[in-house]
Amino acid sequence: MGLRLPAGWEFVSEAQAASLTNELKREVGEKHVLWQSMYHAIARSTQSDDVLFALDDSQSPFVLVHLTWQVGSRSEWPKAIFVKNGEHLHSIWQTALRGENE
Secondary structure (H helix, E strand, C coil): CCCCCCCCEEECCHHHHHHHHHHHHHHCCCCCCCCCCCEEEEEEECCCCEEEEEECCCCCCEEEEECCCCCCCCCCCCEEEEECCHHHHHHHHHHHHHHHCC
């Protein structure tokens, strides 16, 4: 895939990908920005409920999602950040890592 993950992140197995993708489908309600999107999990944080999904039907190749582990009913949750490319993704991760260390 060529994507480098920062410390605290790992690529997911096929079984983990299926489970995390199903969880996101459960959480996304009709008013959520990801409603009816096609996606699959590719990596997860080992320190939080953040998961990186590849988007199959979008101009953004990835979406970074903070899973809530609750059935979707609000348009703003789960939080989703659309990612333009690998460089944008690393910028998001660096910003998050700086926030964790402050």
